[in-house]
Amino acid sequence: MQLSHTRRVASATFDDPNLVSAAGLVPLMRLAQAAGLRELADERMSVPTDKGAHPGLKLSSLVAGMAAGADSIDDMALLRHGGMGKVFTGVYAPSTLGSFLRAFTFGHVRQADAVASRFLLNLADHTNLLGEAHDTGAVMVDIDDTIVEVHGHRKQGAAFGYSGVRGLNALLATVSTDQIAPVIAAQRLRKGSTGSSRGAARLATDALALVRRSRLAGRPVLVRADSAFYSHTLVAAAIKAGAEVSITVRMDPAVKRAIASIPEDGWTPIKYTDAIYDQTSATWVSRAEVAEIAFTAFSSKKKTAQVPGRLIVRRIPDLNPKQADGQGSLFDLWRFHAFFTTTPADQRDTVHSDQVHRRHAIIENVHADLKASALAHLPSGRFTANAAWLVCAVMAFNLTRAAATLTQSAALARATTPTIRRKLITIPARIATSARRLRLHLPVGWPWQQAWATLAAAVGLPAQSAT
Incomplete structure (x- = not known):
């Protein structure tokens, strides 16, 4: 592409009061209005009146700005x-929204959490965000944390976490099925140097309670997490809520003894990197193998606190063994990855259980999505303001995904937030007034016109093509 030689640009002037750069906010905020975002915030939030008058309008403004691409308080000027x-x-200045966020206390953040969970359930009632009522299959609740970078030296709670990045720790719980992409069911912001498992049991309890109140109720639920969350508190909380668990274990002596007791003929090759499928034997020819053995987790605790289940182990060749002097090893060297699950073997066999557990990595896509959007960094010096910012970012994420499901496009329903924003939200438009009604004139030939029109029609906004 290059500039036209026949029609040169003579000038550029910021002088049109009837242009908007994000016309997709119109159907998006219509959906938010139908899901009761403003009413929920007005009803449940008690931010002091000098800073928090009209909390529903201000919370809606923050969510709308994030959906349109804002990743700082100043960006709300868009x-x-x-x-x-x-x-x-009710569109507020960035300074007003910043004062609103800084007025939050811990209790106000928890009120915002309650708004976010109810907003998600309302969105699911108006869209297929949580799938169809007749869908079947297991529900996956994934728990993981990530370090969100901060800038400046006056950030409350900021510290160098496990990633070596100075920031704050965001703990998320996502819900997904075979039919739907992940949505965020619960969230917490913690100081940067906190342990990953701190507060995870409460977060899992909140996420599982939301599942029980949604159209997903009655379906089997599996809680997945990595080894940082392997604790009796989390496992007990999940089981008490009626869920099964699949959690990576640390290589402690009990786990090593269990792995050593697996017979050599107990390993099964699996589809993995560089695997080849043998049509004759209907098996995979692979260096990666899985096996399982009965295992009782937390055996050091009293009998009633111990949890029986299965230890499923995946082993792969160690391609980078430590340098040794003299003669090399006479035997294959393996790296072992083990996880503990309470799912019965008759419901999910060894190979299938390993495949399902590895899909826990889907939550990393959610982390990346948020960091490419509103969580590029945390903007405020106050910890509670940043915690409220995280809640707003989660609501913007769920709202954007809910809007994408209304387009009837399977690709958009599973797309990332930046992709949905580029195709459906940040579409320019010119405003015209006719018969005391506003009309949006959108670009001719917009590649995703059909998807946008389908979304608009679903929320009661007719869209027409040029004739």
Whole structure:
């Protein structure tokens, strides 16, 4: 692409009061309105009136700004350009929204958490965000944390976490099935140097309670996590809530003894990197293998606190053995990856259990998605303001994904937030007034016109093509 030689650009002037850069916010915020975002915040939030008057409008403004690409408080100014004031009311200045966030206490953050969970359930009632009522299969609840970078030296709670990045620790619980992409069911912001498992049991309890209140109720639930979350507190909380667990274990002496007791003929080759499928024997020819053995977790605790289950182990060749002097090893060297699960073998065999557990990595995509959007960094010096920012980012994430499900496009329903934003939200438009009604004039030939029109029609906004 290059500039036209026949029609040169003579000038550029910021002088049109009827242009907007994110016309997709119109159907998006119609959906948020239908799901009761403003009413939920007004009903459940008690931020002091000097800073928190109209909490529903301010929370909606923050969510809308994040959906349109804002990743800082100053970026909320993108809601106050061109004709935005004609399309939306109650659009606040960035300084006002910043003061609103800084007025939050820990209790107010928990109120925002309650708004977020109810908002998710309402979105599921208006869209297929949590799938169809007749869907079947297991529900996966994935738990993991990530370090969100901060800038500046006056950030409350900021520290160098396990990733070596100075920031705050965001703990998330996502819900997904074979039919739906992950949505965020619960969230917590913690100081940067905290242990990964701190508060994870409470977070899992909140996420499982949301599953029971949604259309997913009655389906089997599996809680997945990595070794940082292997604790009796989390496992007991999940089992008490009626869920099974699949959690990576640490290589402690009990686990090593269990792995050593697996007979050599107990290993089964699996589909893995460089595996080849043998049509004759209907098996995989692979260096990666899995096996299982009965295992009782937390055997050092009293009998009633011990949890019986299965230890499933995957082994792969150690391609980078330690340098040794003299003669090399006479035997194959293996690296072992083990996880503990309470799922019965008659429901999910060894190979299938390993495949399902490895898909826990899907939550890493959610972390990356948030960091490419509102969580590029945490903007405030106050810890509670950043915690509220995280809750708003989660609501924006779920709202954007819910809107994508209304397009009837399977690809968009599973797309990342930046992709949905580029195709459906940040579409420019010119505003015109006719018969005391606003009309949006969108670009001719927009590649995703059909998806946008389907979304708009689903929320009661007819869209027409040019004739």
